[in-house]
Amino acid sequence: MPDDTSPWAAPEPEDTELLEGGPLWEEGPPREPGAKPRIGPPAEGQVRLTVRIRRYNPELREESWWEEHAVNMEPTDRLLDALHQVKWYHDGTLALRRSCAHGVCGSDAMMINGRNRLACKVLIKDVAPKCTVEPIRGLPVLKDLIVDMEPFFEGYHAMLPYLINDEGEPRRERLQSPEERHRYDDTTKCILCAACTTSCPIFWGDEEYVGPAAIVNAHRFIYDSRDRGADERLRILSERTGVFRCRTTFNCTEACPRGIEVTKAIQEVKRSILFDRF
Amino acid sequence: MQTFVHDIVIVGGGGAGLRAAIAAAEVSNALSVALVSKVYPMRSHTVSAEGGSAAAMGEGDSLDLHAFDTIRGSDYLADQEAVEVFVAECPGEIVRLEHWGCPWSRGPDGRIAVRAFGGMSVNRTVFAADKTGFHLLHTLFQTSLKYEGIVRYDEFFVTKLLVEDGRCAGVAAIDLRDSEVRCITAKAVILCTGGAGRIFSFTTNGAIKTGDGMALAYRAGVPLKDMEFVQYHPTGLPGTGILMTEASRGEGGYLTNREGKRFLEEYIPSKMELGPRDILSRAIIQEIEKGRAFDGPYGQYVHLDVSHLGEKLIDEKLPFVRELARNFVGIDPVHEPIPVRPVVHYMMGGIDTDLVGRTRLPGLYAAGEAACVSMNGANRLGSNSLSECLVFGARSGRQAAEDALEAGQTDVRPVEKVAQAEQARLVATYLEKETGRERISAIRRELQAAMERGAGVFRTEESLKEAVEEVRGLRERYRDVALDDRDRAFNTELVAALELDNMLDVAETVVRAGLERRESRGSHTRRDHPDRDDERFLKHSLAFTAPEGPRIEYGDVSITRWPPAERKY
Numbered sequence: 001m002p003d004d005t006s007p008w009a010a011p012e013p014e015d016t017e018l019l020e021g022g023p024l025w026e027e028g029p030p031r032e033p034g035a036k037p038r039i040g041p042p043a044e045g046q047v048r049l050t051v052r053i054r055r056y057n058p059e060l061r062e063e064s065w066w067e068e069h070a071v072n073m074e075p076t077d078r079l080l081d082a083l084h085q086v087k088w089y090h091d092g093t094l095a096l097r098r099s100c101a102h103g104v105c106g107s108d109a110m111m112i113n114g115r116n117r118l119a120c121k122v123l124i125k126d127v128a129p130k131c132t133v134e135p136i137r138g139l140p141v142l143k144d145l146i147v148d149m150e151p152f153f154e155g156y157h158a159m160l161p162y163l164i165n166d167e168g169e170p171r172r173e174r175l176q177s178p179e180e181r182h183r184y185d186d187t188t189k190c191i192l193c194a195a196c197t198t199s200c201p202i203f204w205g206d207e208e209y210v211g212p213a214a215i216v217n218a219h220r221f222i223y224d225s226r227d228r229g230a231d232e233r234l235r236i237l238s239e240r241t242g243v244f245r246c247r248t249t250f251n252c253t254e255a256c257p258r259g260i261e262v263t264k265a266i267q268e269v270k271r272s273i274l275f276d277r278f
Numbered sequence: 279m280q281t282f283v284h285d286i287v288i289v290g291g292g293g294a295g296l297r298a299a300i301a302a303a304e305v306s307n308a309l310s311v312a313l314v315s316k317v318y319p320m321r322s323h324t325v326s327a328e329g330g331s332a333a334a335m336g337e338g339d340s341l342d343l344h345a346f347d348t349i350r351g352s353d354y355l356a357d358q359e360a361v362e363v364f365v366a367e368c369p370g371e372i373v374r375l376e377h378w379g380c381p382w383s384r385g386p387d388g389r390i391a392v393r394a395f396g397g398m399s400v401n402r403t404v405f406a407a408d409k410t411g412f413h414l415l416h417t418l419f420q421t422s423l424k425y426e427g428i429v430r431y432d433e434f435f436v437t438k439l440l441v442e443d444g445r446c447a448g449v450a451a452i453d454l455r456d457s458e459v460r461c462i463t464a465k466a467v468i469l470c471t472g473g474a475g476r477i478f479s480f481t482t483n484g485a486i487k488t489g490d491g492m493a494l495a496y497r498a499g500v501p502l503k504d505m506e507f508v509q510y511h512p513t514g515l516p517g518t519g520i521l522m523t524e525a526s527r528g529e530g531g532y533l534t535n536r537e538g539k540r541f542l543e544e545y546i547p548s549k550m551e552l553g554p555r556d557i558l559s560r561a562i563i564q565e566i567e568k569g570r571a572f573d574g575p576y577g578q579y580v581h582l583d584v585s586h587l588g589e590k591l592i593d594e595k596l597p598f599v600r601e602l603a604r605n606f607v608g609i610d611p612v613h614e615p616i617p618v619r620p621v622v623h624y625m626m627g628g629i630d631t632d633l634v635g636r637t638r639l640p641g642l643y644a645a646g647e648a649a650c651v652s653m654n655g656a657n658r659l660g661s662n663s664l665s666e667c668l669v670f671g672a673r674s675g676r677q678a679a680e681d682a683l684e685a686g687q688t689d690v691r692p693v694e695k696v697a698q699a700e701q702a703r704l705v706a707t708y709l710e711k712e713t714g715r716e717r718i719s720a721i722r723r724e725l726q727a728a729m730e731r732g733a734g735v736f737r738t739e740e741s742l743k744e745a746v747e748e749v750r751g752l753r754e755r756y757r758d759v760a761l762d763d764r765d766r767a768f769n770t771e772l773v774a775a776l777e778l779d780n781m782l783d784v785a786e787t788v789v790r791a792g793l794e795r796r797e798s799r800g801s802h803t804r805r806d807h808p809d810r811d812d813e814r815f816l817k818h819s820l821a822f823t824a825p826e827g828p829r830i831e832y833g834d835v836s837i838t839r840w841p842p843a844e845r846k847y
Contacts (some may be wrong), residue, residue: 045575059765074575076517076607088719092762092771097317100484102520102602104412105321121605142455143768149318162420163379173376175388181381188381188413192320226379 042072047128049073049082053094054134056141064141067091075125080108083119083133083145095144103257106191109136109198110145116195116255136198151207152194155214158236163221164229180225187220187265189258196252196262202245209245210237212252212262219265222272230272238273246270279701280460281694284312284429285682287449287464288675289436289491291319293327293411293667294646295470296418297371298635301675302682303425309679312462314431314451316486316773319419323472323484324667327411328523328598329395330403331664333368336392339400341365348662349840351397351554352655353800353810355504355818357836360651363633364662364669371668372404380417381406383595393595394528395661397554403661408523408598414664434460435773436490438700439467439498439642440693446498446641447693450700454773457766459704461697465685466641466678469495470671473625473647476777477785478733479726481622482514482521491648493780495629496787500637501820501831503650505784506792507626507801509658510735512558514621516576520602522618524660526611527551529595531584533558534615535570541580549847556657556801557847559620563735566619574617581615588612620735624663626654626801627791630820630833635674641681645674652818656800708772714760718771721752721759722778725785728752733789738805742793749786750827756782787821790828795819812842 042048049071056064071085080101087094099105101120108119111134113127139147190213197203197211218237222230237243243266252262286302288295291313302311315322334344344365349356376382376390383405385391395403406413422428434451440461441447448463471491475483496502512533513522527533533551535541545561546553553561562580565571571578584592584599589612592600596611603609603616628650635643646667653666725748732745756779763771797811798804817832 057765057767059767074517078518078606087771088717092718092774093765095763095768095770097321099317099321099486100323100326102326102518102606104409104598105317105323105325105484107317107321123606143765146768153318157423162424163377165377169377171373173373173382173390176384177388178384178386180388181384185381188416189409191325191412192318221379224379224381 039070039072045074046072047075047124049124049128050130051082051086052130052132053086053144055144057093057143073124075123075128077124078120079112079122079124079127079131079133080119082124095146097146104191106193109193109195110134111136116199118193118195118257121257136194138198138204139194149194152197152211152213155197155210156192156217158210159214159218160229160233161217161221163224163227164232165226167228174226176225183225184220184223186260187216189260190216190220191258193257195255195257199251199255201249201251202247206245208241210241212246212266215243215266215269216260216262219269222269234269234273237269243269243273279694279698281690282312282460282462283688283690284310284462284464286466286468286678287312287314287462288468288470289314289449290322290470290472290646290648291315291317292322292470292472292646293324293415293418293664294671295319295468296415296422297668297671298468298470298645298675298678299422299428300418300425301672302679303427305676305679306683307427309427309682311428312431312464313422313428314434314436314449314462316433316435316490318432319430320416322415323487324411324415324664326482326484326521327414327664328408328521329525329528330393330405330410330661331372331414331668332395332398332402332659332661333372333404333665334365334402335369335372335390335404336401339402343399344368344402346840347398348653348659349655350845351657351659353657353845354816354842355652355655355799355835357652358838358840359836360633360653362838364653364666367669368665371665371672375414375417375668378417378421381413383407393525394552395659396524396527396552396558397659398661403528405525408525408596411664431462435776436494437704437776439494440696441498441639442692442696444640446639447688450697452704454768457709457769457772459697459701461694463688463690463693465682465688466643468635468643468645468674468678469629469648470644470646471648473628474781474784475622475625477725477781477788478622478729479723480514480519480730482511482519483622488777488781489784490777490780491644492629493783495637495642495644496783496821496823498639498642499823500639500642501630501822502784502787503627503630503818503820503833504652504791505625505627505787505821506795506819507656508622508733508788509555509624509626509801510559510620511555511623512562512620513582513618515602515607516574516579516617516619518606519621520606521621521623522582522599522602522616523596526582526584526596526599529584529591530587531582533562534581534583535565536572537570541565541570546847553847554657554659559735560803562620572617577619579617579619582618583615584611585613585615624658626650626652626656626658633673634677635670636677643674643678645670656802708761708775709764711760714758716755716758716760718759718775718778721755722781725749725752725781729785729788733792736803736805737792739793742789745789746786746793746827749782749789753782753786787828791819791821791830794830816842
């Protein structure tokens with residue numbers, strides 16, 4: 001990887017500060033002009049985490065910068081809880097997305113210690129005492145940890161990600177055996193967090209490439225026994241922007257927080273285009 | 279100010295909102311349907327529902343049996359007319375979802391499978407492994423992409439209903455990208471914003487469940503119905519509150535105490551682990567009070583044991599339970615019991631609507647957890663809420679579409695004026711306010727703690743009175759809130775401030791309605807009034823906004839074929 005991918009490569013402004021000691025801000029006291037976040041020693045059983053966050057705010061300055069915050073957390077708390085602690089009690093300007101907080105809504109994919117993870121699935125005990133958090137790569141950063149997801153969703157939409165079957169709807173359900181249901185099970189698990197797509201070096205370099213998440217979602221329908229849109233999706237994926245951009249680096253599989261075998265799914269689609277189609 | 283003109287605006291992109299959007303778009307492709315959501319739709323809290331969606335489709339089941347189970351589970355407070363409509367339309371909705379590609383789990387014959395659930399007398403819960411809400415939500419989102427009439431406003435936060443000449447004519451919403459208010463007009467507005475579990479500190483609900491739609495309607499003069507009924511789910515992970523699905527008991531899991539005993543024998547021997555949620559949550563609290571629970575860093579808990587089900591069944595039917603327990607408490611349920619305790623999960627109450635989602639304010643509709651039809655009464659049965667999102671989302675979408683087709687054009691100018699005033703209010707109250715010493719986080723935390731103390735599983739006159747006063751005090755302090763963040767791009771602190779405003783309103787209706795309901799019914803258990811009192815309280819409470827706090831009135835319960843009786847299991 002080129003040098004600028006190092007989590008420590010962003011310029012370090014001089015005003016980065018880590019304040020320790022002094023009274024606890026835990027109760028959220030009335031603010032004093034110029035008051036600084038301070039924290040006391042961790043309570044019994046807690047651990048101290050210093051979280052280094054890559055901040056970006058186009059209304060303040062053009063470049064991103066690093067900021068450190070120290071928080072006291074339970075070892076089994078989530079990294080998301082630590083980011084909340086920072087946002088709620090240290091600096092209300094920190095911007096991030098989050099919703100379900102247990103790994104199923106797909107809001108809070110971030111680069112954590114250089115790897116794409118969901119902040120709500122990473123426990124403090126696994127990253128303390130120090131951890132870096134950055135926005136996922138390859139999508140324009142809008143503010144702090146929030147990236148522009150639209151290019152990602154465009155790739156998803158291009159896959160016709162809905163069941164296509166114009167044979168007329170039967171009065172009851174269509175039958176599907178447990179085996180047929182199992183065939184596409186793995187790729188139904190995608191939560192559209194973009195962790196895979198934004199870990200893919202091809203996607204970083206080629207904005208035309210639809211990326212692994214889009215292919216996973218195409219796969220989910222191509223191998224569903226009820227769907228009739230496979231040919232159309234395979235045609236789209238055989239184009240220049242499609243599945244043959246993949247160079248099988250396995251970053252996507254490694255990054256997927258739902259454990260989807262992304263690379264395998266991409267290979268299956270490639271094979272279908274080469275051998276099954278027409 | 280930018281103005282967008284649509285026929286229908288739906289606020290909220292979860293199960294009910296997406297279902298309503300599709301239903302409206304199906305009525306006529308000439309209709310323009312705006313779907314406004316503060317998060318991308320697939321981030322909505324429907325995604326967290328695990329166990330399943332109820333429908334009388336299995337062997338030995340009938341609509342009447344589903345209706346009776348629901349009514350008995352509701353402690354006879356459900357409107358029976360609503361329940362009858364609901365049960366009749368559940369199977370059709372499940373089949374529609376199948377036609378749209380929902381990956382329901384199947385039986386060996388290829389048909390949609392059903393599993394057991396609490397309070398249901400037969401296997402009735404349709405499921406997709408233990409990520410039913412996730413699959414249902416994604417299927418609806420995917421299907422919504424097929425309709426050109428549906429226009430999405432992702433990451434727009436609605437701050438006000440635009441009421442003009444006695445009609446709801448649209449919404450004011452800030453685009454999170456620049457914090458500017460947009461005026462979105464419509465002939466019909468449907469609120470599908472979900473519940474408000476976040477008014478409590480220990481909840482299964484995601485961070486976004488702040489009662490936004492309930493507060494919007496309430497401020498517009500629409501009453502919130504039956505708000506005192508808050509469902510505690512018996513089995514949440516201590517600390518995070520992450521849900522361990524009822525399906526783990528549906529599939530045969532046990533609840534045990536420190537003595538290793540299946541303690542439900544003492545409380546509900548006929549149903550044991552498949553009893554309704556209110557009864558099980560009370561039983562666990564009583565075990566804690568009797569000193570028969572375990573102590574942990576996040577409070578006392580009991581055990582949910584599925585280890586006897588075996589690895590194969592757990593991986594096939596409960597893979598998410600295994601994943602969550604391993605990831606968040608380091609326990610593999612194949613070998614060890616899971617620590618669990620009751621946790622705030624669902625609001626039975628909500629925006630008062632009729633059977634097609636209409637509220638008392640012309641042009642305003644509501645569906646899903648945000649609404650109260652009421653089909654859940656004083657206690658909802660597990661797996662009825664996903665089906666509720668489908669059935670009443672669809673009904674409100676169709677009704678709004680038909681009403682919109684008949685309505686005349688909205689005159690945009692006066693509506694825009696209201697939106698402009700809203701923009702000015704947001705700037706003056708938050709973005710350019712120069713005074714203020716209160717932090718949002720402090721008020722929010724105190725609110726959540728006050729609600730836990732005052733409106734928990736067991737309540738008293740004193741606890742509720744105290745909570746009423748505390749919430750009032752916090753409402754006062756809220757006026758002195760100031761933000762760190764004054765920027766326009768993704769000002770998530772501004773959103774948090776507006777959410778807290780909503781939470782305070784909703785919380786006040788919960789404790790006020792709870793204080794005035796001096797009986798025990800379903801989830802609302804008063805230690806000082808332990809019995810159900812049909813004579814005085816077989817009524818829906820209706821909370822209206824008033825300067826001095828909510829004013830509580832009462833409305834009738836619809837009884838069709840099941841006369842109120844003692845709730846026996």
